[in-house]
Amino acid sequence: MQTKRMTFSRSWLPYALLAPQVIITLIFFIWPSFQALRQSVYRQGDAFGIRPPQFVWFQNFQALFADPLYLNSLKVTAVFAIGTTLLSMSVALLFAVMVNRMIRSRDTYTTFLVWPYAIAPAIAGVLWWFIFNPSIGIMPYMLDMVGYNWNHRRDGNDAMIMVIIASAWRQISYNFLFFLAGLAAIPQSLIEAAAIDGASRMKRFWTIVFPLLSPITFFLLVINIVYAMFDTFGVIHATTEGGPAQATNILVYKVYRDGFVNLNFGSSAAQSVVLMGIVIVLTVIQFRYIERRVNY
């Protein structure tokens, strides 16, 4: 890892400087993670924690992977994460490409497009939930006019679409800013060279711009998947609570639900462990990406 070519040398000072962060990290990150690992091989006695937990080896994990509902949750998470990512990224890319060609109105559009990032996922959920509310929402009303009977209470697909929209909405701002930065970083001369090389506008986009954005696209892909998998808790909790019939029960929500609502700590811990595994894989992928990006 890089440092400055010249560094201070003081024996205790760096440790003192690092201490606050390291201590907090150890207490609130590392220790709970170990706790999760430990709990994942226990079955708790009872809800109130009066009877002692029992060591059960990997039963929690076995039960987890034998449970069709958990497998369903994996599938739901995949659909949700991919849906949210694709929706927010494609819309954001479209906006970014359009805004990037603007000169004077660039900042105005950017201003209008960035602020949803400030809205908490839970609030985004409430907003869209309100819009999609079957009795008073505007969307079901409009959908009804075109003959679609919207009911996210009953129809898992409707519910999924709703939470995807609510989650993607806020993320558009984020992706937009990165795409815009990415586009701005593409040297104008490359586009000009391609124009002189006889490439049409579309062709320039697909053969020059898009490939050059690919590091950013890849980065956003991972970030968005992580966002959809973890940060959208609020969206789900404030709206569908995983329903109907677990159609939107994504993994993090299930961890929470099995832990705090169903009070099944062993299973919840096992799920935490699985999630940590997923996060680590995603991080490794991201690392690869960082290396790649450096080379570009």
Next chain:
Amino acid sequence: MASITMDNLCKVYIGGVKAVSDVNLDIADGEMIVLVGPSGCGKSTLLRMVAGLETISDGTLKIGDRVVNNLEPADRDIAMVFQNYALYPHMTVFNNLAYGLKNRGFKKAEIDRRVREAAQMLEIGQFLDRKPRQLSGGQRQRVAMGRALVREPAAFLFDEPLSNLDAKLRVQMRVEIRQLQKRLRTTSLYVTHDQLEALTMADRLVVLNAGRIEQVGTPMELYSRPATTFVAGFIGSPAMNMLPAEYLKTLVSADDLAHLPQSADLIGIRPEDLSLAPPKEGEMALTGELMLLEPAGAESHLHLKLAGLKDIFVARLPQVPDVSEGTALTFSLRRDQLHPFDSASGQRVA
């Protein structure tokens, strides 16, 4: 191949910057024109107007016999080499060269032939499978050249193509480009702010100043008879010394300046025109106190203080004289080496 004709070309950017004003220039078929001028004088703008990358606000641009004002860059039959090369970083060298041909629907075999030919000419054959980032600066420069070559265009446009290279490589590539151009005889427009590049490469040199042409001519013409004080100050290094005629009269005999027109109130003297030998027939003498002697190998620069003049006066000698700082030195100079200007208009007056 074709000539390029600029007829009263003007460029006003959105926002009102007038970057190019009334430029008239005929570039003959096969000629190498170099555009020089200080930063911001409109060199790139003019070049990009020819390329079709900037709209032409006013005037007519012809390439060959076609008016191309409204043609897309792709349809102008030109090729351009950019300052930062603008190589497509995600494509191999081969594909960088082939891209323009592919877009124009060339056959695979023909593309292959042309790319290999260009690659061979530029000695980059062994890099065809590499990505640009795997190449050194000089190699990238060659690929950029190659991309222009394969197209066999009517004209080459260069925008400071060597400014990203280190000094040694710059000299080498300068020679190579010049030789290549002489061989292919493709009409070329070359922008640089490097004097040496300008002087050595141009068939004709165009000095731009604030969007206008100051002077057009061969490098030698510009050097020996700069048409304006601007050109005089811009071409030649160290720069030409400029002295008020009034002041000069106090230093030299009236005879020395007699041959100059009345209107010449500013006199230019090139540092390299001075010599330490005693004045001969037709020569005049100039005395100053040596402030600093800068020896530089085979030559030396002498910084002089002329009595009553604030600015430093510089002389350049083809040797390192054995003199010491603080002494007064007398230089001789041929009278016909004075460059007379009218300070108000900045024009040369004889």
Next chain:
Amino acid sequence: MASITMDNLCKVYIGGVKAVSDVNLDIADGEMIVLVGPSGCGKSTLLRMVAGLETISDGTLKIGDRVVNNLEPADRDIAMVFQNYALYPHMTVFNNLAYGLKNRGFKKAEIDRRVREAAQMLEIGQFLDRKPRQLSGGQRQRVAMGRALVREPAAFLFDEPLSNLDAKLRVQMRVEIRQLQKRLRTTSLYVTHDQLEALTMADRLVVLNAGRIEQVGTPMELYSRPATTFVAGFIGSPAMNMLPAEYLKTLVSADDLAHLPQSADLIGIRPEDLSLAPPKEGEMALTGELMLLEPAGAESHLHLKLAGLKDIFVARLPQVPDVSEGTALTFSLRRDQLHPFDSASGQRVA
């Protein structure tokens, strides 16, 4: 003020790069030493070892009579001017100059006095309240100088202090620094990779190559009698032409080379030593085909092809000759202008 003594200085970086090897150098009090050499040769490393910014792996460094190997930079009584000036961007010019004095606990009045004195000397008095970003490149350079000056240190260290300036300003600042140093007579160590700077500023010049000293001497000594092929190739522009003695024998008469030692198997010829005048007594003749004539104002570079030699041979003339490319030209050259080297050791042999 003090002398600087380097005794077998070595620097091995963590990771094993041996950046400086066995450097022995005595810098006299008040002397201006310029370090030159190609990129990566260890110039900055050596300078920074003197400054105390790099630890010394081996050897002894004295400033004045003190061994300073283990002193903090602040305690070595040196001041340094960095390539990018390293001005504190958030402090005013005044505070930039004052910071080092404040840290050393100087009185307010004394700080004020010294800062104003330095500012006046450097003509930056009117900028004292500005932030560095509000200054031009040349002004920043002066502030950086000022920061070194106020401290009135035993030695100045400069690491390419002019390389961020444009050509014109570089010349001007070069002259100013040199004059200032001559006035203050503060011992100085100056790193540059610019030849002209090196030649014009140094009392003595040190050429470094791969961490070792190649040659130490006055600029004129190094130019006229380079001790190694490396120095020969490095000092002078265009670079010295190098020809195998065997090959040269085929072109010129045996007499011409007779005065050279047997071991001289590589002969250097400076481009500026050639002339188009017919050979006179003590001169030899050399013929080549003109490949490219590069006129450059008062002078010109001629790229020649010598029969049977792949490399281009360059001649530099103080005028633009009236010759055309493709013709054969004969140059004359004084026999004592040949630089004989032993190709195996790279050492000069006479």
Next chain:
Amino acid sequence: LSQTTVSWWHAMGGELGELLEGVAEAFNESQDQYRVVPSYRGTYTETMTGAIAAFRANQQPHILQVFEVGTGTMMAAEGAIYPIYQLMADNDVHFDPDAYLDTVVSYYTDPDGNMLSFPFNSSTPIMYYNKDVFEAAGLDPETPPATWAEAEEAARAIVESGAAPCGFTTSWPSWVMLENFSAWHNIPLGTQANGFEGFDTEFVFNNEHVARHWDNLAAWQDDNVFRWGGPGPGPDAFPAFYAADCGFVFGSSASRAGVLRNSDFEVGYGFQPYYDDIEGAPQNTIIGGATLWVLTGHTDEEYAAVAAFFEFLSQPEVQAQWHQDTGYLPITQASFDLTAEQGYYDENPGADTSIRQMTLNPPTENSSGLRFGNFVQIRDIISEEMEAVMSGAKTGQEGADDAVRRGNALLREFEASMN
């Protein structure tokens, strides 16, 4: 002066929450020794699970409002709960379980006959209907449908006449369309007398009647006869009713407060419909709502405060007022009598629908209530399986089978944790 403060976690949002705050305030004003601080903790489920988490973290409240389905879990939590009979005895407060309705008492007493929690807000599901819509649909606004056949017919009439876009909907689907449905038709939910007689109980509600009923509901959705109002509490049900989107709705008797406030039309009250081909129907409905549990881990002085508060709540005046304001059942005979005496039922026709329906017949083993461990989670499962049926992903039978299977697994887990 130093008051002893006790915290009371509850799940009463909206109008009910305001009324509950009123009760606490009344108590606080009635004396100056103690202070009850109510704290709204979200839905019943959130309140209960939040309290359990808090208990594990030693942050539990004194009084916890737990809905009836949490009873099994709470009863089993020996050591965490402070049984009410004991609390009252320890503090020398007179407490007479016999004053309460049988169905209420039996629901919350342990096998030894001791009352474990303090009855507070018991309800039972009834039908609310929009008289205006009924009239517009050409139905008799004074006669609510009694059987499911009539209900379907009425709903169709509503939709077809255009009086409202939907026939009916329901809140608390599991409570109404399974738990009470079973009691009302006198069929068992589980073995061991719906769990009253042992932890080794098993669900058996995957019978043809439940399956048929769920299938019917699912099928009716296609013609808008029925609209699914969401799982758990069924959050979309009442808004649809208020908006006159649905002609009638099934919900807790305690929804009366909200209905009265939010509907600008005439509201009628009715019993649950029944299938007249099922023997024993209609039997009686069972209670819902919640009782107040006392948690361990606090000081004697604080428990004295709790006891005093419960004593306050036991007064017939307090109970009668609560019953009248909210629609919760009058849980003591005294409060019922008082309300009748005050002429409340005469002035508010239908206000006694709930109590009449619940006491229609003497309860059987199938209609005394239910007591299953982990039932909070199990009810979520049932809701979920019903959702699957409603969306057409499963048939009624499949949904019921799956609910029984998943529910039994949780029952076994609970049983295992009890040993």
Next chain:
Amino acid sequence: MVENNRWGNFFAHVILILGVAIVVFPVYVAIIASTHPPGTFVRGVMPLWPGTNAWENYTTAITEGRSRAGTPPIGGMMWNSFIMAMAITIGKLSISIISAFAIVYFRFPGRIFFFWIIFLTLMLPVEVRIVPTFQVVADFGMLNSFAGLSIPLIASATATFLFRQFFMTVPEELMEAARVDGAGPMKFFKDILLPLSITNIAALFVIMFIYGWNQYLWPLLITTDPDYYTIVMGIQRMVTGGDSEPLWHLVMATVVLAALPPVLVILFMQRLFVKGLTETEK
């Protein structure tokens, strides 16, 4: 010229204006809804034009909220959110900047190890280990406290990274010049590095403030005392009302109020926000 033609621009404007409309729509709806009387929402589809109750709704929301029904007044929750957001922001910034300083400007045994410990926090969002983290906080007795709300969230590698990245771009010579000028590490930190980091601190401030303000699951779990409710979690409390209906007019007024501070922060500090965002994450 290569990129622009009139029709293309027109088309782009059309797409963008539509896009902006769609993006703004949910909040428009919220604002509209917050201006209507309560009755509007029990009688069918919500209107798209403003109602007349804005003043009433907002005053009710701010002063009482649904306090009668158990959620505290918004004023208090906003204040809590503000305290928590500020505590998280300031805490994160200060511990991050000093740890980044240690990592970049010192070489000491265990540096890589500590670097990784900190880095691990990047990989593990609190959501994935929510149950044990809750327990740890409970064991420390930090439930229902501002310490509990903020401290566990202030160890973030993100900020440390940004500072590290930034410090790496600070010219080496500045530190060297400072040393030649006689400044020790902390003096260099205070006199040079901190002033230079101001923009980065400000940029991160925006990001962290939004992060802190928008916390949801964490306050939901660790607060049982309404005195510590934050606005974002409070909204959830208002929406899930058991048997009763959400009072949409108040919910939406609350939504608007809850969204206002972070949105204003973004709008007023857009440039810093963008800088903070695009630099932190990369």
